[in-house]
Amino acid sequence: xxxxxxxxxxxxxxxxxxxxxxxxxxxxxxxxxxxxxxxxxxxxxxxxxxxxxxxxxxxxxxxxxxxxxxxxxxxxxxxxxxxxxxxxxxxxxxxxxxxxxxxxxxxxxxxxxxxxxxxxxxxxxxxxxxxxxxxxxxxxxxxxxxxxxxxxxxxxxxxxxxxxxxxxxxxxxxxxxxxxxxxxxxxxxxxxxxxxxxxxxxxxxxxxxxxxxxxxxxxxxxxxxxxxxxxxxxxxxxxxxxxxxxxxxxxxxxxxxxxxxxxxxxxxxxxxxxxxxxxxxxxxxxxxxxxxxxxxxxxxxxxxxxxxxxxxxxxxxxxxxxxxxxxxxxxxxxxxxxxxxxxxxxxxxxxxxxxxxxxxxxxxxxxxxxxxxxxxxxxxxxxxxx
Amino acid sequence: xxxxxxxxxxxxxxxxxxxxxxxxxxxxxxxxxxxxxxxxxxxxxxxxxxxxxxxxxxxxxxxxxxxxxxxxxxxxxxxxxxxxxxxxxxxxxxxxxxxxxxxxxxxxxxxxxxxxxxxxxxxxxxxxxxxxxxxxxxxxxxxxxxxxxxxxxxxxxxxxxxxxxxxxxxxxxxxxxxxxxxxxxxxxxxxxxxxxxxxxxxxxxxxxxxxxxxxxxxxxxxxxxxxxxxxxxxxxxxxxxxxxxxxxxxxxxxxxxxxxxxxxxxxxxxxxxxxxxxxxxxxxxxxxxxxxxxxxxxxxxxxxxxxxxxxxxxxxxxxxxxxxxxxxxxxxxxxxxxxxxxxxxxxxxxxxxxxxxxxxxxxxxxxxxxxxxxxxxxxxxxxxxxxxxxxxxxxxxxxxxxxxxxxxxxxxxxxxxxxxxxxxxxxxxxxxxxxxxxxxxxxxxxxxxxxxxxxxxxxxxxxxxxxxxxxxxxxxxxxxxxxxxxxxxxxxxxxxxxxxxxxxxxxxxxxxxxxxxxxxxxxxxxxxxxxxxxxxxxxxxxxxxxxxxxxxxxxxxxxxxxxxxxxxxxxxxxxxxxxxxxxxxxxxxxxxxxxxxxxxxxxx
Numbered sequence: 001x002x003x004x005x006x007x008x009x010x011x012x013x014x015x016x017x018x019x020x021x022x023x024x025x026x027x028x029x030x031x032x033x034x035x036x037x038x039x040x041x042x043x044x045x046x047x048x049x050x051x052x053x054x055x056x057x058x059x060x061x062x063x064x065x066x067x068x069x070x071x072x073x074x075x076x077x078x079x080x081x082x083x084x085x086x087x088x089x090x091x092x093x094x095x096x097x098x099x100x101x102x103x104x105x106x107x108x109x110x111x112x113x114x115x116x117x118x119x120x121x122x123x124x125x126x127x128x129x130x131x132x133x134x135x136x137x138x139x140x141x142x143x144x145x146x147x148x149x150x151x152x153x154x155x156x157x158x159x160x161x162x163x164x165x166x167x168x169x170x171x172x173x174x175x176x177x178x179x180x181x182x183x184x185x186x187x188x189x190x191x192x193x194x195x196x197x198x199x200x201x202x203x204x205x206x207x208x209x210x211x212x213x214x215x216x217x218x219x220x221x222x223x224x225x226x227x228x229x230x231x232x233x234x235x236x237x238x239x240x241x242x243x244x245x246x247x248x249x250x251x252x253x254x255x256x257x258x259x260x261x262x263x264x265x266x267x268x269x270x271x272x273x274x275x276x277x278x279x280x281x282x283x284x285x286x287x288x289x290x291x292x293x294x295x296x297x298x299x300x301x302x303x304x305x306x307x308x309x310x311x312x313x314x315x316x317x318x319x320x321x322x323x324x325x326x327x328x329x330x331x332x333x334x335x336x337x338x339x340x341x342x343x344x345x346x347x348x349x350x351x352x353x354x355x356x357x358x359x360x361x362x363x364x365x366x367x368x369x370x371x372x373x374x375x376x377x378x379x380x381x382x383x384x385x386x
Numbered sequence: 387x388x389x390x391x392x393x394x395x396x397x398x399x400x401x402x403x404x405x406x407x408x409x410x411x412x413x414x415x416x417x418x419x420x421x422x423x424x425x426x427x428x429x430x431x432x433x434x435x436x437x438x439x440x441x442x443x444x445x446x447x448x449x450x451x452x453x454x455x456x457x458x459x460x461x462x463x464x465x466x467x468x469x470x471x472x473x474x475x476x477x478x479x480x481x482x483x484x485x486x487x488x489x490x491x492x493x494x495x496x497x498x499x500x501x502x503x504x505x506x507x508x509x510x511x512x513x514x515x516x517x518x519x520x521x522x523x524x525x526x527x528x529x530x531x532x533x534x535x536x537x538x539x540x541x542x543x544x545x546x547x548x549x550x551x552x553x554x555x556x557x558x559x560x561x562x563x564x565x566x567x568x569x570x571x572x573x574x575x576x577x578x579x580x581x582x583x584x585x586x587x588x589x590x591x592x593x594x595x596x597x598x599x600x601x602x603x604x605x606x607x608x609x610x611x612x613x614x615x616x617x618x619x620x621x622x623x624x625x626x627x628x629x630x631x632x633x634x635x636x637x638x639x640x641x642x643x644x645x646x647x648x649x650x651x652x653x654x655x656x657x658x659x660x661x662x663x664x665x666x667x668x669x670x671x672x673x674x675x676x677x678x679x680x681x682x683x684x685x686x687x688x689x690x691x692x693x694x695x696x697x698x699x700x701x702x703x704x705x706x707x708x709x710x711x712x713x714x715x716x717x718x719x720x721x722x723x724x725x726x727x728x729x730x731x732x733x734x735x736x737x738x739x740x741x742x743x744x745x746x747x748x749x750x751x752x753x754x755x756x757x758x759x760x761x762x763x764x765x766x767x768x769x770x771x772x773x774x775x776x777x778x779x780x781x782x783x784x785x786x787x788x789x790x791x792x793x794x795x796x797x798x799x800x801x802x803x804x805x806x807x808x809x810x811x812x813x814x815x816x817x818x819x820x821x822x823x824x825x826x827x828x829x830x831x832x833x834x835x836x837x838x839x840x841x842x843x844x845x846x847x848x849x850x851x852x853x854x855x856x857x858x859x860x861x862x863x864x865x866x867x868x869x870x871x872x873x874x875x876x877x878x879x880x881x882x883x884x885x886x887x888x889x890x891x892x893x894x895x896x897x898x899x900x901x902x903x904x905x906x907x908x909x910x911x912x913x914x915x916x917x918x919x920x921x922x923x924x925x926x927x928x929x930x931x932x933x934x935x936x937x938x939x940x941x942x943x944x945x946x947x948x949x950x951x952x953x954x955x956x957x958x959x960x961x962x963x964x965x966x967x968x969x970x971x972x973x974x975x976x977x978x979x980x981x982x983x984x985x986x987x988x989x990x
Binding site: 307 | 915916937939947949950951953954957958960961964
């Protein structure tokens with residue numbers, strides 16, 4: 001099949017829900033694999049993707065993201081069959097951004113070389129902190145030294161696009177230790193850095209002990225966030241989205257899909273999709289998922305949610321998602337998309353935020369300032385209609 | 387005296403709260419077979435759900451029981467139930483005036499309490515024959531002899547052969563009935579004299595209009611008669627008269643001197659039929675009304691607002707409905723910048739206020755915001771004008787005031803002697819004036835104080851209970867207005883005054899209260915995008931200050947694996963929360979925060 005520019009673009013997300021052990025703060029869908037579970041799950045996953053190859057035949061896939069859990073727990077053989085299935089089920093763009101998440105210490109140079117040979121060209125390491133004490137507090141099973149080794153191995157293996165995940169608001173963390181983490185990562189010169197705030201989610205072990213955890217206070221957290229912005233911008237990274245920093249040209253194409261309201265198909269338990277005018281997600285029940293793939297009866301049984309995105313919702317989401325980007329909403333683009341004037345709709349509501357220095361609004365675009373970005377939930381929940 | 391009159395006994399049951407008044411009433415109903423056990427719902431006399439739940443009687447009810455004495459004589463016993471709380475003292479006194487005797491129930495484990503005494507005195511004032519009944523003798527800690535002595539020593543009535551019962555198990559209830567017949571006198575009065583009926587209760591019925599409960603003192607009343615209410619000269623044609631049976635009204639041809647009964651006369655407002663008023667015939671009526679009538683006046687005022695401003699109309703309808711049955715409830719519309727449209731409501735006391743609030747929330751499904759309760763201040767202006775101020779918003783500026791006076795009450799506190807010290811300290815702290823102290827026996831004392839009412843409604847009762855481990859009891863009655871150093875305390879958020887938070891307070895208390903409330907505001911106002919200064923002021927003098935720091939961070943950093951829905955739901959939820967917020971200028975405050983600030987607990 002010929003790939004033409006006119007073809008519609010699509011992203012693929014694949015969820016690998018296995019981890020060696022679960023971190024105290026984690027509320028993502030993951031668990032240590034039971035005997036033979038990995039192969040059964042991968043098999044179901046591949047059936048699932050093949051099932052969708054027809055629906056996606058008019059699309060060219062320009063981003064693939066294998067996330068988890070810890071996808072790097074998969075054996076070479078398992079990764080290979082997974083990647084081959086993706087390639088056979090979907091039309092991949094020649095410049096596809098193909099990301100895999102990896103835990104420091106779970107990968108060696110041979111494994112990383114093998115990933116490159118399969119066409120995986122971006123790797124994302126969950127470092128979180130450059131302090132072993134903080135890593136231990138989070139329940140991470142790697143050390144800072146493990147990470148450093150893995151990072152260098154990835155470079156040696158040929159990865160030219162590496163992301164490092166960091167966290168602020170960790171137990172025992174201070175403004176100083178966070179600054180040291182930033183310096184450490186900057187020294188390794190990754191192309192992309194994500195900086196997330198630790199959020200204590202209900203149902204996690206952290207939630208139960210939340211009153212006892214030695215967490216930094218709100219002021220300190222705020223300081224850390226500002227420090228990340230200042231240090232990384234100074235080092236030549238663009239703070240292009242609430243939690244993401246990148247060298248020019250290395251913004252995560254896959255994540256940008258989410259913010260730019262573009263289509264993506266998710267596969268595997270708890271994976272989310274935005275396709276054919278609907279947002280939907282699969283259940284997180286492994287056995288039920290595998291069973292449905294092996295004995296297909298009714299796909300809607302494995303959906304945990306499914307919403308039609310009407311124009312009203314689409315407009316709300318458009319603003320909500322674009323405003324996560326420092327480029328914000330392009331007022332011309334908004335007019336073309338929804339045939340209405342952005343300033344007419346939001347100008348009055350935004351006035352006090354513009355005056356307070358939280359939002360910049362002119363006749364070409366609307367965006368948060370750094371200060372505004374930190375309180376974006378407050379402002380967005382105020383101005384948007386749901 | 388007619389034969390009929392000789393076989394009537396009109397009595398009430400009086401007691402301290404929880405001493406078993408309602409349970410005893412139930413057993414008497416059962417014993418006289420007026421109600422079979424099967425039909426018996428617990429505490430039948432308390433009609434309202436709320437009463438049953440709280441175990442207190444809010445409004446008086448009356449019931450007629452037919453009793454055949456062991457000697458074969460048949461009697462009509464009219465049991466008139468009385469409210470058991472200090473807020474309803476006047477209603478109690480009127481109910482007692484409708485009786486000729488009272489059963490004074492005393493808990494065999496606790497002995498005499500403040501309301502036992504207060505009620506006994508009311509009964510003595512009404513010239514009633516008091517029949518003591520010692521209750522709860524089934525409890526292991528019951529001490530009948532001690533309580534017997536206490537009744538004789540403290541109240542000064544013979545208790546030697548008084549019934550000792552267990553209303554719970556029904557033990558010795560027959561003794562109580564015998565005593566009612568033998569000790570309580572038959573009602574006096576002349577059926578042929580000009581009509582005099584004492585109103586002791588009334589309620590609104592959607593079919594009958596107002597149903598008025600009366601004790602006929604003199605004369606005879608029948609359907610078709612034209613009657614006049616002597617306090618307001620309103621006239622009505624009687625539609626129906628009859629007696630109150632346990633399961634409803636029973637129509638009779640006439641009611642006459644000595645009897646207790648009801649009247650309906652197409653009366654629309656309970657406000658026309660005030661408790662204590664005298665009903666007579668429009669023509670050839672009585673020359674003088676029965677003594678003791680007074681129109682009850684609210685003692686405590688508070689603003690009541692719907693949490694959801696759109697339900698203002700519903701709140702008004704609900705208040706109007708409650709007022710149909712509660713002439714003591716008054717309200718008028720008021721507006722607050724902070725809380726929107728609502729009502730300034732007047733109540734007999736704190737319990738009355740709580741009951742109204744609860745009924746509004748429960749029966750009418752309303753969410754309410756209630757401002758801090760206050761009392762009525764009597765302000766003499768420099769130009770000699772006297773103003774009664776029940777709303778802090780209309781409190782005049784200090785330079786216009788000549789004398790500010792506040793209501794004080796005469797309080798009776800009965801406590802185990804161990805706690806006397808702590809309680810005296812408390813009364814001192816609440817600006818009380820000591821009158822005297824008596825020892826009831828070796829272990830218990832009775833204290834008398836004059837206390838400002840605004841201290842009582844603040845947190846006095848809770849403080850009293852906590853300082854006496856729950857053992858002290860309180861009773862009070864309005865005494866007088868006395869000059870006092872009063873100030874109005876205002877609160878400002880972001881420099882703008884929040885009217886709903888203003889209240890009037892004694893100067894000495896102003897600093898502590900101001901600091902406490904400023905702290906509470908700080909704790910309860912959610913962080914805003916801007917720093918919010920909180921100031922407490924008397925006039926234009928700032929006396930306390932706090933700051934709500936600006937919100938620094940409110941952002942969901944991670945949007946995992948394209949889960950947009952979760953992010954959106956979070957924002958939606960946040961928006962929902964914001965909708966309920968009241969905007970005070972640029973500050974958003976939730977109704978919960980308001981309530982937390984206005985709640986008067988935990989600050990002794």
